[in-house]
Amino acid sequence: MERELSAFVANIQKGCIHDGPGLRTNVFLMGCPLRCKWCQNPENLRTKPVLLYSSEECRQCGSCVTACPNGCITLNPITKEILFDRTNCTDCGACADVCLTGARKICGRRMTPDQLFKEVMKDEVFFRNSGGGVTLSGGEPTVHIPFLKGVYAKFKEVGISTALETSGYCNTKVLLELEPFVDAFLFDFKAETDTVHREVTGVSNRLIKKNLEALIETGARIIIRIPLIPTVNDGPEFTKMMEYLETLDFGGEMNILPFHQFGMTKYELVDEDYELKEMPECSKEKADHYKQIAESFNFRVDVGGANISA
Numbered sequence: 001m002e003r004e005l006s007a008f009v010a011n012i013q014k015g016c017i018h019d020g021p022g023l024r025t026n027v028f029l030m031g032c033p034l035r036c037k038w039c040q041n042p043e044n045l046r047t048k049p050v051l052l053y054s055s056e057e058c059r060q061c062g063s064c065v066t067a068c069p070n071g072c073i074t075l076n077p078i079t080k081e082i083l084f085d086r087t088n089c090t091d092c093g094a095c096a097d098v099c100l101t102g103a104r105k106i107c108g109r110r111m112t113p114d115q116l117f118k119e120v121m122k123d124e125v126f127f128r129n130s131g132g133g134v135t136l137s138g139g140e141p142t143v144h145i146p147f148l149k150g151v152y153a154k155f156k157e158v159g160i161s162t163a164l165e166t167s168g169y170c171n172t173k174v175l176l177e178l179e180p181f182v183d184a185f186l187f188d189f190k191a192e193t194d195t196v197h198r199e200v201t202g203v204s205n206r207l208i209k210k211n212l213e214a215l216i217e218t219g220a221r222i223i224i225r226i227p228l229i230p231t232v233n234d235g236p237e238f239t240k241m242m243e244y245l246e247t248l249d250f251g252g253e254m255n256i257l258p259f260h261q262f263g264m265t266k267y268e269l270v271d272e273d274y275e276l277k278e279m280p281e282c283s284k285e286k287a288d289h290y291k292q293i294a295e296s297f298n299f300r301v302d303v304g305g306a307n308i309s310a
Ligand code: SF4
Pocket: 051, 067, 068, 069, 070, 071, 072, 073, 088, 089, 090, 091, 092, 093, 094, 095, 096
């Protein structure tokens, strides 16, 4: 039963101040049905562990060559260069086990709700003092609904704040089932125009809008999060988003998350192409400009997600 109620955790970040009220521990679960072009966590997209490989950290010791059961790694005897072909890689982690430099690592640790609860509660004192708590993020955490319920129930029992960061792209019924467990929904909204949304995320926004509207009906605390992506949802698209949101009674809390490139190198670690390599980061001036536009619609806006009240 415990094993059934488990999920792969990509990362646990402590002391976060941008993802819900107070000081928080963010838990990044693996798996996501979207493929946002600006995603800064490409290692979280699959629901299973993935091997991360950094050639820069490799010291050409050759240990991984013999460790790999699938012959994915070879050592050029002349140049001593390590050659890695992922074609037959099963992400088994045998190479990571013998790599002492950390050039090879497995991302994704299977955890039960109880294991995760105990790990996160190491920071209980900070949560109690700041009104903070746990934020489950991803990937798209609603891929793991039974697991989420198991985790949230434990935090609810001890009175620790719970938050969920979601793209809103999930079954409506299961999203609503989560509502009693979640103190704050950090609900992403990426584009109002469906064709734009499909183009940049791979999915329609119809279900997302339906879910947002259904969640609002429950009276849940919702903080709308807008990743501000140049050429995608700035300009007229941003205004359309505001006009749509203005029709909803979601409470008016909004975060604008300016586009950044912090995760660019992760694409190399997982050998994935990254289309937005050349895209300049969103400047503070630009973010402030869009903050003002959002405020003109009477939303209460923070750039970056800080200052969320408990
Ligand atoms: S993860 Fe496993 S299959 Fe992939 S390269 Fe390493 S040892 Fe080989």
